[in-house]
Amino acid sequence: MDRLALDVRNLSLFIQSESVDKAIFEDVSFCLGVSSLLAIVGESGGGKSLLCKSLLKLTPANARLSGSAILSGLQTSIDLISCSESEMEAIRGSRIGMIFQEPASSMNPVMTCGEQICDALPKAVRADKILARRKIAEILEFVGFKDLNRIVRSYPHELSGGMLQKVATVLAIAGEPSILIADEPSTALDAVNRFELMELFQRLRNEFGMSILWVTHELHSALTCADGLLVMYAGNVMESGSVAEIAEHPKHPYTKALLDVEKSFREPGGPRPIPEEILPTKKRDGGCVFAGRCEFTKPICRNKNPKWESNESRQGWRCHFPLK
Ligand code: SF4
Numbered sequence: 001m002d003r004l005a006l007d008v009r010n011l012s013l014f015i016q017s018e019s020v021d022k023a024i025f026e027d028v029s030f031c032l033g034v035s036s037l038l039a040i041v042g043e044s045g046g047g048k049s050l051l052c053k054s055l056l057k058l059t060p061a062n063a064r065l066s067g068s069a070i071l072s073g074l075q076t077s078i079d080l081i082s083c084s085e086s087e088m089e090a091i092r093g094s095r096i097g098m099i100f101q102e103p104a105s106s107m108n109p110v111m112t113c114g115e116q117i118c119d120a121l122p123k124a125v126r127a128d129k130i131l132a133r134r135k136i137a138e139i140l141e142f143v144g145f146k147d148l149n150r151i152v153r154s155y156p157h158e159l160s161g162g163m164l165q166k167v168a169t170v171l172a173i174a175g176e177p178s179i180l181i182a183d184e185p186s187t188a189l190d191a192v193n194r195f196e197l198m199e200l201f202q203r204l205r206n207e208f209g210m211s212i213l214w215v216t217h218e219l220h221s222a223l224t225c226a227d228g229l230l231v232m233y234a235g236n237v238m239e240s241g242s243v244a245e246i247a248e249h250p251k252h253p254y255t256k257a258l259l260d261v262e263k264s265f266r267e268p269g270g271p272r273p274i275p276e277e278i279l280p281t282k283k284r285d286g287g288c289v290f291a292g293r294c295e296f297t298k299p300i301c302r303n304k305n306p307k308w309e310s311n312e313s314r315q316g317w318r319c320h321f322p323l324k
Contacts, residue, residue, distance in 0.1 A: 004072050005179050005211035006032040006055075011067035011081070013047070013054050021064065024050050025235035027308075028067070030228075032179065035205045037212040039222035039243075040230045041258065043274075047235040048215045049101060052181045055080055055213075056098060057088050071095060071179070093120055097177035099185045103168035107156045113167050114152030120174035139170050142203075144196055162193040169200065173210075180204060182214045186221070194218075198225050219262045223247050231255045234289040237308075241315030251317035253294045288320070296321055 011028045014021040025047035032038050040048045053059055055069055057080070069080040071091065078087065092098075100106045108116055117136050118126060125135050140148050143166045156164060165185060172180055182201075186194045198221060204210040216222050222229060222243070229246050231239040231254060239252040250256045257274045264272040277292035287302040288294070294301065300320055310316035 003034040004031050004070075005034045005036075006072070006213070007068075007070045008032075008055075009068045009070075011051070011054065011065070011069060013050055013059065014064045015060065016062045016064055023235055024063075025232070028232075028237050030230050030237070030240055032211050032213055033227070034072075034178075034211055035209045036227045037201060037205060037214060037225060038228040038230060039226035040213065040215045040232060041217065041219055041222050042232040042238075042254075043217065045234075046232040048232055049183050051232075052098065052183050052213065052215055055181065056092055056096060057081075057085070093172075093175040093177065094122060095177050096179045096181060097172035097175060098181040099165075099168050099172045099183065101184045101187065103161075103164040103185075104156055106168055106171060107164075109156055111155075112152065113154050113156065113159070113170075117152075117167070117170055117174050120171045122175055135174075139174055143169055143200060161188050162190065165189060165193065165197070169197070173204065176208075178209070178211060180210050180212045182212060184215050184217070186216065186218065194221070201225060219258055220265075223262075229255075231258065236289055236318065237316075238290065238319070239315070239317045241313070245313055245315045249315075249323075251315060251322040252319050253296050253323065254290050255317075256323060257293075257295075288318075 009029050012026045013024040015024060028051060030038065040051070042048060050059065054065055059065065065081055067081060070077050071080055080091070114136060117139070118132055121132055121135055125131050136152065137148050140151055145151050145166065151167065159167065169185070186197050189197065201212055201214070202225065205212065214226065226243050229240065229243055230237055231252065233254050239246060239250065239255045246255060247259070250259055261271060261273055264270070274293060286305055288306050291297045291301045298321065306318045306320045308316055308318050309322070
């Protein structure tokens with residue numbers, strides 16, 4: 001990885017309550033290179049979405065964030081976790097764009113798509129009406145729209161799911177950010193729209209040098225498009241590294257289980273999900289969070305938290321008994 005766009009170190013998020021603070025994710029570290037695509041994979045409930053929102057400080061009021069996330073810039077770098085709300089307002093949209101899971105949730109239902117896209121453009125472009133109109137048309141064409149006037153005049157509820165997703169993407173990139181965070185953008189899309197979105201990611205990287213952080217549970221797409229993988233389970237990073245290394249030699253049993261599920265889609269009998277708890281995990285504190293579902297669990301796994309280890313090719317894992 002040559003130049004870094006984002007360097008996240010020991011990021012943790014706790015939701016505070018009267019009795020006990022609940023960890024949503026803990027000790028998450030990763031690097032996102034310039035023009036690269038890092039896919040965050042894992043089953044639902046692993047803390048992936050809140051991890052993305054945390055990078056833009058879009059967390060609940062009772063959340064406590066710790067760690068650092070250094071956003072590199074041409075002149076200055078800034079820690080997203082310790083920056084002020086006014087600094088963050090200047091970063092959202094213009095340095096980091098985000099496609100949210102539910103495209104409609106990021107749109108205003110009483111404004112046309114054209115008005116909303118105009119609001120998302122850089123200030124200097126917005127100030128010049130002719131330039132703004134041209135820019136809106138360019139971005140709409142870039143994401144694959146043909147009937148531009150119709151999209152510009154439409155309200156969100158007048159568009160199909162696939163079109164809404166594209167408009168949400170336009171809103172996320174209109175401010176010309178260097179980083180795009182995409183939180184499960186393809187979940188509700190059919191195969192054609194999904195393929196188009198994957199292609200769009202590649203063009204954003206190649207033509208604009210955009211770095212992409214992509215949350216997905218579609219491991220197959222991640223293996224095809226991403227450079228790096230971050231495998232999360234129950235708020236913990238289980239494994240990270242290059243797609244090539246992990247697909248060929250997964251070190252963590254959870255990664256292997258996810259790859260086996262992926263393989264089973266193409267085998268007779270259809271998909272076989274990871275079994276629920278093989279042995280119930282009564283107490284997770286101090287032990288591996290995957291112990292209850294892991295086929296290789298040994299007594300130490302239930303008592304001692306595995307340490308993060310890595311090899312010379314920067315593949316890292318959290319397991320007492322990494323796979324050979
Ligand atoms: S530490 Fe033990 S339980 Fe956890 S993944 Fe490794 S082998 Fe399985």
